[in-house]
Amino acid sequence: MQARGRCWVFGDNIPTDQIVRSDRALVSLGEMAAHVLENLNPDFPGGVRPGDILVAGRHFGQSSGRAIAPKALQATGIGAIVVEYAARLFYRNCFEIGLPLLECPGITDGVEEGDVLAVDMTAGTVVDETIGRRFSARPVDPFLMEMLEAGGVIPMAARLAGEGEA
Amino acid sequence: MNLVEKILARASGRAKVSPGEVVVANVDTLLLHDLSGYLTSKVFEEEVGLPMRYPERVVMVFDHHFSPPTEERARILEANRAFARRHGAHLFDCGSGNIHHVGVRNGFVRPGTVVVGSDSHTPVHGTLGCFATGLGNNSHAGMVMPFGKAWFRVPETIRIELSGRLRPGTTPRDVALYLTGEIGEGGAVYKALAFTGELIDGLEVWDRWLFPLITIDVGAKCAFVEPDEKTVAFVRSMTGEPFEAVGSDSADECEAIWEHDVSELEPQVAASPTLGNVGPVSAFAGRAIQWAELGGHGGGRIEDLRMAADVLRGRHLAAGVKFNVVPSSREVFTEACREGLVEDLHLAGCTWFPPSTGSNQAINMGALADTEAMVSTHARNFPGRNGSAKAMMYLGSAATVAASALRGQISDPREFLS
Ligand code: SF4
16 A cells, blocks of 8 residues: 655644644534635645645644544545554544654654655655655554455444454 | 453453454444534445434533523534434533533443543543544444444554552642653553553542543544442442443553652643643743633533632622633532522622533633733644634633632632632
């Protein structure tokens, strides 16, 4: 499972409220995507292209557990998220909706906005092709890789619950 | 095994589980509020399309809305009501109180059970000896509603041992705020936190509650307090439903022990942008505030109302200060009426709001302009959560909130305690 694209870089401790403002919690995903992360980078929602990679620092996606934050990011068409580490619920939600995420210690030290990154979920590597540097990610639990490949938790729920294929 | 491992083993039909394992466990209670309920119900009906297996375990509480402010919001609440009726789930309508308090007071949270919810503060129910954690919409819609189950990775446990006696004017909330800073945002990602020690043992249940409340802010998955006689008596006073409390086999069943002595601790304040930005009240004293609130899911407990009344009784808010008082449940408002707190706080200049979650996320109330600041007992202080992203939110104990409201600036509550 791979993604390759230009990257956008964000900082540490970004709460879900800054990804999607909570007063926009009930609008359509398309509308959320049109404002996603705008408080932190006003150019992001208009400039992000399908396949781009989002890079951020420590404890990304803290605060609310509503899956709208990763869903709004997914709706922009980004190919993957690479962070120093993610908040637990954000992490869980990404795999549950089928959005690739890697935790890659050190990533924010080397990578600059606009660099081209190649992300390999299976190998657990991120290569910054612009500067020619390779980062290794924390391994993803095989159970979560399976979920990602299935497209999220819903397609595999019945099987997990011990009730055969959905 | 420790408490969390025992509960997860029992709920997944295994003799034993260990940290790192993924299990699929039965869920006893699913708590949803008006916002998460709406998002989850859409995924459940539009993307899953199966019947709800155990509607009696699903509880929806309208806590952000005590009354819909717009037609759009009215429509959303109507959609939620229709959803609850269609599937037979429990519904607590506008004015019932905050989701977590309503869940506890109506007996949906019992020791030894598995409690999940969309609200990220769901781990607070570990106070009663539950395995309680927040999950996303797709877990709830895809697994909990149709199958009554959820997947969990068994967490490693860290014991947080709190010793020492609190000084006058320093409250359990100050300790909890301090710990958020000490552990750090993301300082315990994925862990289970066991709050123990003489401080916790000595506290009543609603004060213990303030500790598992910080679970999410330090990045942990769940937290718990070992159930004792106080826990059992407390839950018995809420419900006649049967439950079987479990406790850890031994205190060493954890990955690490972090000890803190609280005897020297001063009242604490956490200022925007995050909970980790915490320090002694003296570090923030003098900063102007125009709004004060006892509310959000951190506040509005009867303990908070009493504490504020002790500071405010016979005095009056500073000119220009508005003070929202939001009971966390109807039961708390009843107690406040009986104890005369409604009158005390009203005469001091406070405004009473219906039982709800208060101005958390500014849905019914509490939006701030960019030049304004609020001091509150909320659980959150992120920019943009209450109106302008430039507005400041200070978090403190009810005593600090009340003292600050008397001066119109962040103030040390000890100056007002006799
Ligand atoms: S007040 Fe905020 S934190 Fe508390 S229950 Fe409601 S949404 Fe959750």
